Amino acid sequence: MIDIKKYIASGILEIYVAGVLSEKENLEVSAYAKQYPKINDEIIAIEASILELSKRSSNIQPYPFSEVKDKINIPKEPKVLTLEKEKSVWPMYFGWAASVLLAIGLFLTYNQNQELKSELEVVSKENMFLEEQIATSDTSLEKAKTLLNTIRDKNIDVVPLAGQTVAPDSYAKVYWNKQQEKVFIDAKGLPEPPDGFVYQVWSLKLSPTLTPTSIGLLDTFYEDDNKVFALDNVNDSEAFGITLEPSGGSEGPNLEQLYTLGVVAAS
């Protein structure tokens, strides 16, 4: 039996509605909400005030539901266009061929290409979503399966990163899917970063000169329970390193704070 009044007064229910509690606390609060109607009522009242506030925070008009409905019901198959009999289908093939060539061309001009940037955005959103799913299914078998499948993928290269001078006991693993240009960092073996600092992951070219390229920050280290992070890696990496950097990351790695390092095995 908990002291319901005290529990409510602690303010934990407000944080629960904000969605920024740890997973363990979330489970605790929802279990209490099921058990004690008073706690459930309080949660609903808190939510009502946030609904009221968020409704008034902007004058924006959402799209009508019909538009959303159209989008979710789009059939997966493309529509078949009927062509007039006399018309040759060759122009259509040429059209397809041309667009394929164009698509290849776009890939080659990758870095300058705005359109591909938006594709990258989509990919990074998917990454985030995937990562979120991995994190939220922490307690379930689902998570183990997803992780296992991800790292069992035949296209995955595993690169163990060993602890360096500043933290000899730390370690990490990089699961690199070259085909999907993704890396999954298992950072369970890294200590929690001190306040104001963040781990930054680097792709390294070893020859002709040592060239580090940042592939991302592990900036949700504190909240992330499973410590597996999905990042994009388009580089032809020869090694991976993880350094501790001030919040927000750095342009170049601080090698004095190099925590782990590992070389990609030549294939």
Added chain:
Amino acid sequence: MTLDSLVEQFKKKDTLAFEQLYSMYSKNICGVIHTIVKNEGRSQEICQDVFIKIWHNSDSYNSSKGRFFTWILNIARNAAIDEIRSKSYKNERKNFSADYFVGILERPDEEQTTADAIGLKKLVKNLKEKCVQIIELLYFRGYTQKEAAEELDIPVGTVKTRNRSCISQLRVNMEQK
């Protein structure tokens, strides 16, 4: 129909249930996105994407881990923050507090085009600035208690209780309307 059974139906891909949930929450979710992204057109698109996303990922919602609205709110905040990150607003988190819905209250009337200014003003009248800030960080930006404490320069232990007294004031204001 109770919220629980509505959500159950939604998880079974019932579009009618989805439509009801959309009418319940779309204005809120779009509003939160708008306060982050600021561009109205983009916000509407992102908001639509968020609802499409929750439809396709309805399986991943688990009521034992939080409220349904909180679940959408989390996805919406992530999508909105992703949007401004992709536009390379590098230090966006640090610049947040000067803007929206905190800032909107201090602007002259003719500039208040984005918020339901009158309704909002009534709702947050007599709320201290510290209150508006903490609410904004926790609910609209998804800051953890630790991050909010750092941003506001207060001890982590006081975030929960301060926020509770702020929300209580908000609830009083709501009842008086």
